[in-house]
Amino acid sequence: MDILDRRPNPRGKNTENRRRVLQRARTAVQSAVRDAVAQGRIRDSGQGSTVSIPADVLHEPRFHRVFSEGVRQFVLPGNREFVPGDKLRRPPGGAGGGQGGGGSGEASEDGGGEDSYRFVLSREEFLDLFFDDLELPDLVKRELAETTMIANSRAGHSSEGAPSQLDMGRTMRRSIARRLGLRRPKPEGLEEIEREIDVLEAERPLSNERYERLQFLREQRLAQSQRMRRIPWVDPVDLRYRRFTPVPKPTTQAVMFCIMDVSGSMTEKMKELGKQFFMLLHVFLERRYEKLDIVFIRHAETAEEVDEETFFTDPKTGGTVVSTALEQMLAIQKARYPVDRWNIYVAQTSDGDNISSDTPRVVQLLTEAILPLSQYYAYIEVAGSGAIIRSDSDLWGAYRTLAESQPQLAIRKVRDRTEIFPVFRELFARREAET
Structure with missing residues (x-):
């Protein structure tokens, strides 16, 4: 072995x-x-x-002899080309610097390189x-009425159980081992004896030797038949059933509302930035949490709940009224996700533009209804690469004021595709749950 x-x-x-x-x-x-x-x-x-x-990242530190330093005594073989005092030509290896013998490869610009x-x-x-190292912040913060569920966990095998839990493979392996150990006759051997008996019985008359052979085969048939009946093909001792034991598992139901602005003020690049953020969030949530619902809401002057495909691909446009999306989110939450049973998370992307008369309504909805029932609200404001000199939008100013007094509200700005993942990591970095 x-x-x-x-x-x-x-x-x-x-x-x-x-x-x-x-x-x-x-x-x-x-x-x-x-x-x-x-x-x-x-x-x-x-x-x-x-x-x-x-x-170099995969090189493990090790001790080795340094041949370029220290005092050593050794004998070198002679040669027919050099004598003491000769100067050796530099070995070929390009113009790049470096230590040791050079190869025939091309040197890098700074004299070094790495595989x-x-x-x-x-x-x-x-x-x-x-x-x-990412997760939903404080997912277990709120204790709900249904925070545990009973799940069946594999707990080996047993000799008793329901027929539906019979482990046929393990049962047959035990049956084969038992039949081999007890030397149960094979059906093929008994069939061979039967055929030989039929041949001998068909012969008339029989010699003494053939008659004795016939009697012997009949005794063998009787003995093997009795032994086969005593050693069944499958015995109750062979039966093995899959055994499950109930194990309480903590579970927290959560829902993530994804709200995206698709109004006319959002350029195609801005919409693409928002969609990429939600694509990243969607893959993350599907990957990380089994017990989590995702609701997609898009809005222009009106808001609507859509499916995943429509959310990411449909080119709808229009005016901008942010409060309609928040009202739609509240209506869905009240109808399907009661606060006493669900943790509420919200992620919103927008370019910051909104009808000035609607911003007070947005602040009112957030302050009085949404933030008190939400565990986390992430607002991402997207802008074009040339918007760096642009002053803060009214919506950003309102959200920033709220964020100073509402710890569950986080706001960030994204201007380029390369900023999406750093902002995403900052929003969803793993942290200790509050108790």
Whole structure:
């Protein structure tokens, strides 16, 4: 029997260095994954990707002899080309600097370079690394009436149980082992005896030797038939049933409302920034939380609940009345997501434009209705790359004033696609739940 020792470091040597190398490699892969998302389409990034990391990241520290220093005595073989005092020509290797012998490759501009390793990550691996340290903030903060559920967990096998839980594979393996151990006759052997008996009985007359053979076969048939009846094909001792034990599992129901402005003031680039943020949020929520509903609401001068495909692809446009989206969100929450049973989360993207007469209504809805029942409200204001000199919008000013007194409200600005993931990480970075 071969025994393979798969421990990372069997003798415990250099364990701490190895741990640091592995952590450094994981950090490098995570950074490469995030760079891949920043450079590509967020929706496609969930399908997996090929990432590269520097080779030096995977080098494990080790002790080795330094041949360029110290005093050593050794004997070198002679040669027919050089004599003492000769100068050696520089080995070929390009114009780049560096230590050691050069190769025939092209030198880098700064005299150095590094190899890299390429990894092909599956969708599961890609998303695991991408969302490794993110979560919904304070998901278990609010204790609800239904915070636990009873789930069946596998707990081995038993000899008794319901027929629907019969483990046929394990049962048959035990049956085969028992029949082999007790030497139960095989049906093929009994059939062979039957055929030989039929042949002998058809012969007339029989010699003494053939008659004795016939009697012997009849005795064998009787003995094997009795033994087969005593050793059944499947015995009750063979039966094995899958056993489950009820295990209470904590569960918190949560709903995320995704609100996006699709009005005419939103340019195509702004809409694309908002959609990319929600694509990232959507993949994150689907990946991370099984017990979580997602509601998509888009608005111009009116608001409506739409499905995922319409939310991300339909090119609707119009005026801007933000309060309609908040009213729609409240109506859906009251109809389907009572506060005593659900945790409420909201994410909103807009360019900040709104009818000036509607902003007080927005503040009223947030202050009196939405923020008191929400655990987290994230507002993302998108703008074009040339909007850096633009003054704060009325909506941003109203939200900023609210954020000073409402800890569950977080506001951020995004002007470019590369800013989406840093803002996303800042909003959903893992933190301790408040109790």
